[in-house]
Amino acid sequence: MSILCVGSVALDSVETPYGKAERVLGGSATFFTAAATHFHPVSMVGVVGGDYPVDELDFLSERGADLSGIERAEGESFFWAGRYHDDLNSRDTLETRLGVFADFEPKIPEAFRASRFVFLGNIHPDLQNQVLDQVDAPEVVACDTMNYWIEGTRKELVALLERVDILMVNDEEARQLADEPNLIKAARWIRERGPSTVVVKKGEHGAALFTDDRSFFVPGYPLERLFDPTGAGDAFAGGFMGHLAYVGVLDADEMRRAMVYGSVMGSFAVEDFSVDRFKTLRTEEITERVHEFREMTEFGGARR
Amino acid sequence: MSILCVGSVALDSVETPYGKAERVLGGSATFFTAAATHFHPVSMVGVVGGDYPVDELDFLSERGADLSGIERAEGESFFWAGRYHDDLNSRDTLETRLGVFADFEPKIPEAFRASRFVFLGNIHPDLQNQVLDQVDAPEVVACDTMNYWIEGTRKELVALLERVDILMVNDEEARQLADEPNLIKAARWIRERGPSTVVVKKGEHGAALFTDDRSFFVPGYPLERLFDPTGAGDAFAGGFMGHLAYVGVLDADEMRRAMVYGSVMGSFAVEDFSVDRFKTLRTEEITERVHEFREMTEFGGARR
Numbered sequence: 001m002s003i004l005c006v007g008s009v010a011l012d013s014v015e016t017p018y019g020k021a022e023r024v025l026g027g028s029a030t031f032f033t034a035a036a037t038h039f040h041p042v043s044m045v046g047v048v049g050g051d052y053p054v055d056e057l058d059f060l061s062e063r064g065a066d067l068s069g070i071e072r073a074e075g076e077s078f079f080w081a082g083r084y085h086d087d088l089n090s091r092d093t094l095e096t097r098l099g100v101f102a103d104f105e106p107k108i109p110e111a112f113r114a115s116r117f118v119f120l121g122n123i124h125p126d127l128q129n130q131v132l133d134q135v136d137a138p139e140v141v142a143c144d145t146m147n148y149w150i151e152g153t154r155k156e157l158v159a160l161l162e163r164v165d166i167l168m169v170n171d172e173e174a175r176q177l178a179d180e181p182n183l184i185k186a187a188r189w190i191r192e193r194g195p196s197t198v199v200v201k202k203g204e205h206g207a208a209l210f211t212d213d214r215s216f217f218v219p220g221y222p223l224e225r226l227f228d229p230t231g232a233g234d235a236f237a238g239g240f241m242g243h244l245a246y247v248g249v250l251d252a253d254e255m256r257r258a259m260v261y262g263s264v265m266g267s268f269a270v271e272d273f274s275v276d277r278f279k280t281l282r283t284e285e286i287t288e289r290v291h292e293f294r295e296m297t298e299f300g301g302a303r304r
Numbered sequence: 305m306s307i308l309c310v311g312s313v314a315l316d317s318v319e320t321p322y323g324k325a326e327r328v329l330g331g332s333a334t335f336f337t338a339a340a341t342h343f344h345p346v347s348m349v350g351v352v353g354g355d356y357p358v359d360e361l362d363f364l365s366e367r368g369a370d371l372s373g374i375e376r377a378e379g380e381s382f383f384w385a386g387r388y389h390d391d392l393n394s395r396d397t398l399e400t401r402l403g404v405f406a407d408f409e410p411k412i413p414e415a416f417r418a419s420r421f422v423f424l425g426n427i428h429p430d431l432q433n434q435v436l437d438q439v440d441a442p443e444v445v446a447c448d449t450m451n452y453w454i455e456g457t458r459k460e461l462v463a464l465l466e467r468v469d470i471l472m473v474n475d476e477e478a479r480q481l482a483d484e485p486n487l488i489k490a491a492r493w494i495r496e497r498g499p500s501t502v503v504v505k506k507g508e509h510g511a512a513l514f515t516d517d518r519s520f521f522v523p524g525y526p527l528e529r530l531f532d533p534t535g536a537g538d539a540f541a542g543g544f545m546g547h548l549a550y551v552g553v554l555d556a557d558e559m560r561r562a563m564v565y566g567s568v569m570g571s572f573a574v575e576d577f578s579v580d581r582f583k584t585l586r587t588e589e590i591t592e593r594v595h596e597f598r599e600m601t602e603f604g605g606a607r608r
Contacts, residue, residue, distance in 0.1 A: 086485050087479075087485040088485070175391075181390050181391040181392070182527075182528055182530070183508070183526070184526045184527070184528045185528055202509065204487070205506065205509035205510075206509075206510075206521070206523070208523075208526075214596075214599055214600055215526050215600050216600055216601070216603070217510070217523030217524075217526075217600055217601055218601075218603075219510065219512075219521030219523065220521075222487070222488045222512075222519050222521075223486075223488070224486055224488045224489055226486070253603070253604050256602075256603040256604070257603055257604055259603070260603055292518075294603070295518055296518055296519050296520055296521055297520070297521055297522075297601045297602075298560075298601075298602065299520070299522075299557070299560040299561055299563070299564055299598070300557050300560070300561055
């Protein structure tokens with residue numbers, strides 16, 4: 001059974017210190033699927049306008065994505081333009097045009113309703129709720145969100161958490177949601193509201209996993225060739241969920257491995273603009289980078 | 305042979321969201337020694353004024369520190385007052401009075417000159433240079449610095465790097481020194497100027513080791529009870545150098561272990577004001593925390 005992924009399917013124009021890309025594939029569902037299909041099939045649900053270069057999504061179908069849930073509506077596709085600062089840790093949004101995404105109401109095709117793994121990309125919590133109303137009994141519901149929803153639809157978001165197993169947010173979002181500067185306490189606050197697991201993405205500083213088990217930390221991959229950070233978080237989610245769906249086991253060991261596969265896919269995402277790196281990425285490269293993560297974190301234990 | 309440590313011996317007044325401490329023991333040499341003496345004896349060199357509560361340093365002598373290199377000059381001791389913000393990642397300096405530290409000229413006692421391990425705390429690069437002129441042939445020279453010296457005495461600092469084996473700085477300082485936003489490239493730039501090893505401290509985000517060998521990353525210890533971040537970097541340096549001096553071996557494995565011991569000691573430093581945590585810290589607690597670091601970073605490797 002495929003992973004069900006609901007989110008934005010967008011066009012991005014991106015400027016970084018290293019270059020520029022105009023109207024390229026973007027959106028949370030696109031990045032998630034581009035990464036996750038390296039592990040497991042994905043069923044995408046989203047909406048695009050008449051201007052969307054849908055042919056460019058063919059590489060996803062070839063990798064096992066089912067695109068039949070992507071609605072084609074009249075109007076413009078969701079468009080985002082942004083410029084990253086020199087250190088690539090911050091960015092300015094130059095333009096956001098929601099287009100057909102403004103009226104998006106996710107309709108989950110019959111064939112996708114029995115999905116065991118569901119990823120709710122960063123959209124309005126009410127829409128994320130609607131998705132869960134339409135699926136049978138998923139084993140794992142992972143959910144992303146952002147400061148915009150935390151500020152504007154806090155009540156809906158907190159209510160949604162009861163139906164979520166894994167919340168995946170960045171450190172700022174975790175702190176903002178819990179209104180708590182200490183990340184450990186913030187993660188506990190979130191876990192007390194539903195999710196058994198909180199995954200905190202920290203960009204170049206790596207990622208943290210909070211569960212009943214002890215916490216787990218994975219560093220950021222030390223990249224010199226960092227072209228474009230857009231989509232790294234969704235690619236992380238794709239690697240994370242892709243691995244869990246691939247092994248079909250949800251124990252502490254596999255959650256940790258999922259964190260590493262997530263980090264690996266996030267690190268590949270930023271090596272090129274848009275989802276381009278995933279088009280040529282080979283399984284051996286993924287495995288090699290997992291080994292690198294191991295090598296750059298292991299040490300011999302106490303010596304006294 | 306003791307580790308030679310040259311740096312500030314100060315009085316700090318600190319305010320954090322969790323409390324307040326007035327005129328307590330502080331300074332880079334003090335924090336370094338408080339941490340390092342849990343592993344290996346330390347010879348301290350510094351200066352204090354007539355107002356310094358030297359008796360309060362007795363716990364360091366009891367742990368194996370030689371304080372005979374701490375000069376007592378006429379005048380006031382180096383005093384620093386600061387207030388930490390809510391997230392404890394940033395702070396405002398409320399007052400700095402250099403006092404006798406303004407005219408500090410390190411004089412290395414004869415008995416300390418054969419030291420194999422030397423730690424140059426954060427002082428003027430010319431003074432750091434003077435220390436190295438007075439020692440015989442140390443195997444390991446580790447050096448800290450700060451934005452103030454990078455901006456004001458850049459030429460002297462870069463010249464000093466030729467005599468340094470391990471530069472220990474925070475991520476902002478590494479980027480500023482190399483004038484390079486990418487940390488990996490910044491570390492390479494520094495290593496090309498002398499130090500074979502660069503240790504980058506990233507506060508709550510952990511620490512990174514850059515050597516000829518592959519890089520190594522250790523996460524920040526997930527602390528809920530974080531009272532006072534002052535001195536964490538120097539305590540890190542103390543754990544790092546303390547471990548190396550204890551094992552007397554400088555290979556890649558021990559450098560990694562040193563990173564973990566450094567992180568452990570940094571994490572203890574922030575659990576209480578001033579150096580207070582080190583007064584009661586037991587070896588079993590250090591070892592237990594090393595195990596925790598291992599548990600929170602290990603994973604099973606690739607599964608495909």
